[in-house]
Structures are given as structure tokens and as C-alpha cells.
Amino acid sequence: MKILITTDWYKPVVNGVVTSVINLKTELEKAGHEVRVLTLSPDGRQHFADDTYYLKSFKVKIYPQARATYNFHSRFLPEIMQWRPDIIHSQCEWISFYFAKYISLKLNIPIVHTYHTIYEDYTHYILRSKRLSKSIVLFGSNRAINATDYVITPTNKARRLLLSYGIENPIITIPTGIDLDKYRKRISEVRRQELLSSYGISEDKTVLVSIGRLALEKNIDELLDNMRLLVQSHPEIVLLIVGGGPYADELRAKVIRMNLQSNIIFTGMISPDLVPEYFQLGKLFVCASQSEAQGLTYIEALASGVPLLCKYDQCLENVLVEGYNGFSFDNSREFIDKLLEILKNPEQYALLCKNAEASSDNFSKEAFANHVIKVYEAALNTFPGHRSLPVRLIPMLRKRTQESNLYYN
Incomplete structure (x- = not known):
């Protein structure tokens, strides 16, 4: 044709x-x-x-x-x-x-x-x-x-x-x-620490990653609000926000107002060739957007072997399987409770990572x-x-x- x-x-x-x-x-x-x-x-x-x-x-x-x-x-x-x-x-x-x-x-x-x-x-x-x-x-x-x-x-x-x-x-x-091979290529721990240290994130930190365009409809404000509550009891947790967009300045200003510059870090725009590496910087991929028609970043995270912690949305049907490759949340309390539950159980976390990669097979x-x-x-x-x-x-x-x-x- x-x-x-x-x-x-x-x-x-x-x-x-x-x-x-x-x-x-x-x-x-x-x-x-x-x-x-x-x-x-x-x-x-x-x-x-x-x-x-x-x-x-x-x-x-x-x-x-x-x-x-x-x-x-x-x-x-x-x-x-x-x-x-x-x-x-x-x-x-x-x-x-x-x-x-x-x-x-x-x-x-x-x-x-x-x-x-x-x-x-x-x-x-x-x-x-x-x-x-x-x-x-x-x-x-x-x-x-x-x-x-x-x-x-x-x-x-x-x-x-x-x-x-x-x-x-x-x-x-x-x-x-998506190109599954592109996201399944694993970076070394040395490379991972090298990237994290370039943003001032030390090895003892637990990193959550959010990747995408910084726009109002992506509801990143909710992630910031959740982090404000989370770090009161768990200051070792860091949210790495990867990407740029029309709402970036407002988000940065909000982080400064909340005095969370050491817990919420912006990378700005990065080369598309580096995006697969940045998914692997986080223990979990987090997202609160409810404006997605397809949500490619969810699938890219899964292919990278990174479990999901996302606000529930209909576009997650057949993508996020609760308890298998990640968890959904509806409010800040659920976000915090499910996050801490995942982090305190290394065996469950390892299984989530394995299942995340396996579940991406359907999206080649x-x-x-x-x-x-x-x-x-x-x-x-x-x-x-x-x-x-x-x-x-x-x-x-x-x-x-x-x-x-x-x-x-």
C-alpha cells in the first residue's frame, strides 16, 4: 500500500x-x-x-x-x-x-x-x-x-x-x-548514580520519577502536594521531575514556596535519547494526570522495569494491573500508604519490577x-x-x- x-x-x-x-x-x-x-x-x-x-x-x-x-x-x-x-x-x-x-x-x-x-x-x-x-x-x-x-x-x-x-x-x-528494546536496555548502577549525583541526589535517597510535559492539565500540582505531606515523615524520599513545558515556572515557584527544593528536583528538558535512562533513576514512576488519551509514559515506565504509582484514570485499563505491576491512588493518603507499603517490602518490589517489564510485552x-x-x-x-x-x-x-x-x- x-x-x-x-x-x-x-x-x-x-x-x-x-x-x-x-x-x-x-x-x-x-x-x-x-x-x-x-x-x-x-x-x-x-x-x-x-x-x-x-x-x-x-x-x-x-x-x-x-x-x-x-x-x-x-x-x-x-x-x-x-x-x-x-x-x-x-x-x-x-x-x-x-x-x-x-x-x-x-x-x-x-x-x-x-x-x-x-x-x-x-x-x-x-x-x-x-x-x-x-x-x-x-x-x-x-x-x-x-x-x-x-x-x-x-x-x-x-x-x-x-x-x-x-x-x-x-x-x-x-x-x-513503543520500541520495547529501547526501554529494556538497562543502565549500570555506576551510570545511575552518576546521573543522580549530577542533580545533587545522594545514594541514600529513595527516588520517585515523573517524566513528561510540564503543563497544567498534567496535574503535577497534586504530586507536589502529596510530597509535601510525605516528606514530613520520610525526608529521604525525592521526586525527580523530568521534562519541560509551559507550566514549569509555576511548579518551580510552588516548590520554593513549600521549601521542598531538596526533595523535589527539576531536570528541565533532556535529550529524547536519554529518556530511557531517566526512567531507571526512580524506584517508582508516579503520575497524577487524568488528561491522557493514551499515556505512553506509563508503558515506557513498565518496559523500563519500573512499577507504576498513578492516580486512577480510565486510560490505565489494560496497562496498570493493581498489585501486579503497580498501584493506583485516589487521594494523598492512598498515595502515601501504598508507596510506603511498596518500599518496606523488598521481595514484593522485586516482583513488581519483574511483572512491569513482562506486562509491557503487549505494547510493542x-x-x-x-x-x-x-x-x-x-x-x-x-x-x-x-x-x-x-x-x-x-x-x-x-x-x-x-x-x-x-x-x-
Whole structure:
């Protein structure tokens, strides 16, 4: 197949959408498919490189690193038409989707769409009026999704949300896969201590790690509040916060106000190549976000052999198995109690680590791409036509649902 992937975000930007697209493209090409990407240029300059069309673009203040374009008649469009993709896989509902729909109509080919972002949790970036912002994002995203042929969601949480919006297109849940080998490579204890000491963390400290973008919707404030209570009785515990983002300054200021600079340490942005090492700096991966549509960092932590201690959220279904590869919490008391219970039992902790790595087997990028290809085949076999699953395909999808917890309908 010739597959065109459209996305508002692509490398060198680092986020879950970009990771998903990179892994999918790599595996599709390994399977013998021809893949090109259409995206917005991060530097504004239109060019073609590495099978990627970068459109002219400009910065917009709606969201950090967000871009838009006025170049709706790009010279690349005739080139793409001449290349003639068999199918389009759109990854965003906004700027790049315009091109996806235009190309789809011109070439009469189907669009498969992945719903990555729960926009209700991001409305504070648009307008002060949360109600108006929500109305805008729901109208825009729903209009795009309804204009596609098949929809992929990374979790059942996202699938249920789309169903509640009244989306009638076929919706398939396929968890985003990651490069397991990248995270399973273990660092030496010497390297671990070297990294910790670079942040002033001594060997006698117990380290919790949080990795991700520092943004309001990630609810990192709750982790800070939990740490304020925890260190009153356990000052040896340190929270290492890895990453950067638009809310970083507010979080740093809060830590100073709480006088917890020695217990809560920020690394700032780090190289993506070093992220697998930073997961291994913590005894546990902690997170309080409830805005995740897929939560790749949960899976990356598990692949790194690091158990989870996360605030309960529906996206953790089939990822966090309570007492097997980690624990969930609903409030600060549960966070502290479960954390201390884990730390005081070395044998249980060792088993959690072993189970964490084993449970990540279900989330390989190879399995992810294989399931996406099946959706492409279904879309091509039923196009043009109907916005519901053909009767002859329902048994096939149900069978796969029973055979693998990676593929649902």
C-alpha cells in the first residue's frame, strides 16, 4: 500500500503523537508499505525531506509549539496526487486534516483517523471561557472525525468518550506501541548514580520519577502536594521531575514556596535519547494526570522495569494491573500508604519490577502496526460507502478481540 500520514506535529517536536507516527511509519515500511508524511514545518520553511512534506507554517499562541498555515495551495499537493496514495491516516483534527480531506475527495480514497487528544482537558489554552472553548474544540474535532471512514483510539477511555459525543463511525481501540528494546536496555548502577549525583541526589535517597510535559492539565500540582505531606515523615524520599513545558515556572515557584527544593528536583528538558535512562533513576514512576488519551509514559515506565504509582484514570485499563505491576491512588493518603507499603517490602518490589517489564510485552510497535494494517484493509475493502461496520467484517473483528487484548471493537 501507499500510505499518506497527515499530522500537525512531527519531528523534531517531542510528544506522544510524534512518537506514535514515527513508530508507525517505521513498522509500516518494514512490512513493505510505502509511507509519506504531510506535516507543518517547524521552522516555517516549505521543503521535502525523508519522505516528509513540510508545509510553510507560522507560530500560533494557542498552544506551545503549535503552528498553522495559510499555504492551502501548496505545490506539494500536485506531487501527492501524482504519487497517488491508497489511503490516508490522519493524526490530528485541525490544520493537517484539511489537506487529508482535500486529498481524499480528489483521489476518492478512505481516511483512517487516530484520535490522540482529549481536547476537553486543553480548553484553557484557547479562551478564558471554558464553556465556549469546549464548544469550539468539540465542534471542530467532531466535524473532522465524522468526515473519516474508520477511527482508531489508543484506549477504551477515548473510545467511550467519542461514543458519548455521538460519533457513529467504526471505532477500533489499538494501544500505541513503543520500541520495547529501547526501554529494556538497562543502565549500570555506576551510570545511575552518576546521573543522580549530577542533580545533587545522594545514594541514600529513595527516588520517585515523573517524566513528561510540564503543563497544567498534567496535574503535577497534586504530586507536589502529596510530597509535601510525605516528606514530613520520610525526608529521604525525592521526586525527580523530568521534562519541560509551559507550566514549569509555576511548579518551580510552588516548590520554593513549600521549601521542598531538596526533595523535589527539576531536570528541565533532556535529550529524547536519554529518556530511557531517566526512567531507571526512580524506584517508582508516579503520575497524577487524568488528561491522557493514551499515556505512553506509563508503558515506557513498565518496559523500563519500573512499577507504576498513578492516580486512577480510565486510560490505565489494560496497562496498570493493581498489585501486579503497580498501584493506583485516589487521594494523598492512598498515595502515601501504598508507596510506603511498596518500599518496606523488598521481595514484593522485586516482583513488581519483574511483572512491569513482562506486562509491557503487549505494547510493542510491531503489534501496533500489524493491527493498524488490518484497519487499513477493512477501510479499503468497504470504501466507498458506509459509516458502519459491514456485517461480513463484524465476526472477523470480534475474533481478533477475543484473541488479543490489543485489538478491540
